[in-house]
Amino acid sequence: MDKKAKQLKIIVVALASLTALSVFFLARERRRRKQKCPQSRCYLQADHIKPQCGFKRVLAENTYSPFKHLNLLNDPQEDKTWNSHPYEAEVTALMESPRLELQCITMKNVDLKKLSESYVWVETESQLKELVEVLSKEKVFGVDTEQHSLRSFLGFTALVQISTEKEDYLVDTIALRDCMSLLRPVFADASICKVFHGADSDVLWLQRDFHIYVVNLFDTAKACEVLSKPQKSLAYLLESYCGVVTNKLLQREDWRQRPLSTEMVQYARTDAHYLLYIAHCLIAELEILDNGTPSFLCHSRRSNLMCLQLYTKEIEASPGESAASSIFSRHLNGRRGISSVSCEIQGAVSKLCAWRDLMARVHDESLRYVISDQAIVALADKAPTTPTDILATIAQADSNVDSSLSSGLSSPSPVVCSHLDDLYHLLQNKIGNADDFFPLILQNCLGTNGSCPLSIFNYALLIKCNLKMTQVSRQNGVRNSKKVARKSSRQLFVQKFSCKAPVYHNCRIYADDGRLLCYCDRRKLEWYLRRDLAKLVDENPPAIMLLFEPKGRPEDEGNDFYIQSKKNICVGCGERNHYLRYRIIPSCYRMHFPEHMKSHRSHDIVLVCVDCHEIAHASAEKYKKQIAAEYGIPLFVRKVVVSEQAQAISESSVPATSFEEEGVSPLQLRTAAVALLRHGPRMPSTRRDELTEVHERIFSS
Numbered sequence: 001m002d003k004k005a006k007q008l009k010i011i012v013v014a015l016a017s018l019t020a021l022s023v024f025f026l027a028r029e030r031r032r033r034k035q036k037c038p039q040s041r042c043y044l045q046a047d048h049i050k051p052q053c054g055f056k057r058v059l060a061e062n063t064y065s066p067f068k069h070l071n072l073l074n075d076p077q078e079d080k081t082w083n084s085h086p087y088e089a090e091v092t093a094l095m096e097s098p099r100l101e102l103q104c105i106t107m108k109n110v111d112l113k114k115l116s117e118s119y120v121w122v123e124t125e126s127q128l129k130e131l132v133e134v135l136s137k138e139k140v141f142g143v144d145t146e147q148h149s150l151r152s153f154l155g156f157t158a159l160v161q162i163s164t165e166k167e168d169y170l171v172d173t174i175a176l177r178d179c180m181s182l183l184r185p186v187f188a189d190a191s192i193c194k195v196f197h198g199a200d201s202d203v204l205w206l207q208r209d210f211h212i213y214v215v216n217l218f219d220t221a222k223a224c225e226v227l228s229k230p231q232k233s234l235a236y237l238l239e240s241y242c243g244v245v246t247n248k249l250l251q252r253e254d255w256r257q258r259p260l261s262t263e264m265v266q267y268a269r270t271d272a273h274y275l276l277y278i279a280h281c282l283i284a285e286l287e288i289l290d291n292g293t294p295s296f297l298c299h300s301r302r303s304n305l306m307c308l309q310l311y312t313k314e315i316e317a318s319p320g321e322s323a324a325s326s327i328f329s330r331h332l333n334g335r336r337g338i339s340s341v342s343c344e345i346q347g348a349v350s351k352l353c354a355w356r357d358l359m360a361r362v363h364d365e366s367l368r369y370v371i372s373d374q375a376i377v378a379l380a381d382k383a384p385t386t387p388t389d390i391l392a393t394i395a396q397a398d399s400n401v402d403s404s405l406s407s408g409l410s411s412p413s414p415v416v417c418s419h420l421d422d423l424y425h426l427l428q429n430k431i432g433n434a435d436d437f438f439p440l441i442l443q444n445c446l447g448t449n450g451s452c453p454l455s456i457f458n459y460a461l462l463i464k465c466n467l468k469m470t471q472v473s474r475q476n477g478v479r480n481s482k483k484v485a486r487k488s489s490r491q492l493f494v495q496k497f498s499c500k501a502p503v504y505h506n507c508r509i510y511a512d513d514g515r516l517l518c519y520c521d522r523r524k525l526e527w528y529l530r531r532d533l534a535k536l537v538d539e540n541p542p543a544i545m546l547l548f549e550p551k552g553r554p555e556d557e558g559n560d561f562y563i564q565s566k567k568n569i570c571v572g573c574g575e576r577n578h579y580l581r582y583r584i585i586p587s588c589y590r591m592h593f594p595e596h597m598k599s600h601r602s603h604d605i606v607l608v609c610v611d612c613h614e615i616a617h618a619s620a621e622k623y624k625k626q627i628a629a630e631y632g633i634p635l636f637v638r639k640v641v642v643s644e645q646a647q648a649i650s651e652s653s654v655p656a657t658s659f660e661e662e663g664v665s666p667l668q669l670r671t672a673a674v675a676l677l678r679h680g681p682r683m684p685s686t687r688r689d690e691l692t693e694v695h696e697r698i699f700s701s
């Protein structure tokens with residue numbers, strides 16, 4: 001018996017050992033297979049809709065690093081060239097001496113009755129080279145672009161429409177993404193005029209996607225501004241000059257789809273096809289207005305000023321910071337069902353915005369596709385305790401939004417469903433430190449055996465950023481991200497608002513007896529010369545002598561302001577590189593001055609740099625509040641009434657309103673009016689009521 005028991009024991013041990021070895025080798029084999037071909041729960045693994053996954057190279061990644069512009073010098077050591085306009089000299093020259101190629105257009109081939117069926121679809125490199133050859137021989141061509149932004153973090157150009165006098169071209173920028181640089185020399189050629197409508201965004205998009213910079217631009221929208229047209233939309237111009245009515249709702253279609261529908265092709269061609277004819281008509285009107293030259297020069301400066309814009313990526317002090325600030329101001333103000341804004345709610349909103357920002361960058365999706373602002377507010381306020389509650393809260397919040405604003409969006413989004421565990425742990429605070437949580441999410445998504453596929457848009461996130469709630473990347477390991485963000489914001493402000501040409505030309509005007517009358521700009525000098533009212537007496541600096549006796553002289557007024565030369569520098573610190581005009585007397589006071597004190601004179605206008613402007617503006621606002629408190633003068637209009645109502649109010653016993661009563665700033669009033677006019681019918685009812693209330697606080701019924 002003992003012998004049999006011993007044998008049985010040996011057999012059991014052997015079987016157990018064999019089983020253990022089998023389990024070990026099976027687990028190792030499974031682990032090896034998993035490493036070789038990891039299984040992912042991310043929705044992108046099965047998503048074959050996004051065409052940008054096939055791009056071989058992108059200029060603007062989804063990282064937190066700044067965008068690098070074209071470096072014509074090819075000098076990697078020259079850091080300044082990455083943030084400067086490569087064709088600034090050419091554009092600046094055009095602002096002073098515009099080319100008039102548009103005047104040579106005959107427009108014989110434009111059929112205003114019907115758009116021909118002939119057009120060229122450009123989708124191969126050889127076809128693009130042929131197009132470049134055609135455009136290089138043109139004097140002018142029209143351009144328009146179509147963008148896609150819903151399923152992309154930064155957005156991308158999906159189609160470029162180019163029209164000459166003879167042919168329309170639709171360039172498939174998705175298929176030709178890596179070849180679009182072939183068009184760069186044509187767009188940068190100052191001898192060829194490019195006609196756009198509302199090119200503010202198009203110029204930046206071409207830089208972002210292809211390093212294409214527009215030189216010599218004619219913007220039909222800017223021409224409408226100079227001509228004081230009642231509207232400046234392309235739809236208005238098409239209907240007014242060409243008798244063509246377009247469906248602008250097609251602009252919101254998914255321009256990634258291939259092939260394009262017949263309606264989309266028709267819409268895309270229409271936008272560019274008639275641009276040359278419209279520009280031709282506007283040029284004729286500019287020539288009639290004030291003998292042409294000043295108006296055309298003004299338009300040329302406005303148009304080419306847009307060419308000097310530089311695309312920049314928004315650099316935040318922490319991920320999602322600007323979105324969180326927007327939610328605080330728009331949603332957490334007591335009007336959206338949030339009774340009180342506690343520190344916990346604010347912290348939850350900040351974390352959710354940071355999580356959304358990271359998910360959008362990883363998956364190359366827009367913020368609104370990942371999760372809506374309304375859903376973030378609902379999650380922060382209700383603090384759901386289970387994954388099921390999280391999904392239900394998001395769905396309920398999105399169901400309260402106007403369907404026209406969220407068409408095509410599923411709720412909850414695939415991003416939320418794929419990463420629900422991370423979102424749950426974030427809401428439940430099951431983490432030690434938020435600064436450590438986001439790098440962990442990034443590793444889980446894109447690291448070894450990560451759940452999300454690597455792409456050309458997100459791979460650099462692993463090596464180019466250090467995600468923290470309080471800090472984005474440190475450049476050179478020294479500068480804090482807030483300083484980087486402030487510097488970037490300052491540079492953008494300088495590029496957009498500072499004067500692009502000297503304000504004071506210091507041209508001289510003399511009386512017929514040789515006495516100096518005033519200093520003026522070059523345009524005023526040319527005005528006198530064109531009308532044979534003066535003769536040129538000096539060229540450098542320019543000076544003229546009037547051929548008639550002026551109405552007044554400086555000594556008659558006892559004012560030597562106009563006979564002093566002025567420097568193009570900041571009056572505060574002497575900065576010469578950038579400056580902008582600053583009014584010493586605020587317009588809210590100037591509008592009430594007597595007529596002789598608010599004439600169109602420049603006594604109270606000085607040049608200040610951006611830094612001095614910020615200081616002066618802050619001091620002025622402080623002093624305005626002091627004046628308001630001391631003299632009872634309201635800063636903003638509180639109510640607008642007709643004269644009969646005003647008289648009735650004055651005769652009644654109703655006490656006067658205190659100056660401290662809340663008013664509405666002109667900017668706030670205008671913003672509300674524009675939003676109601678453009679999007680009123682599609683707005684959520686609560687938001688529409690808010691904007692209506694702004695006007696009711698000003699205008700009596």
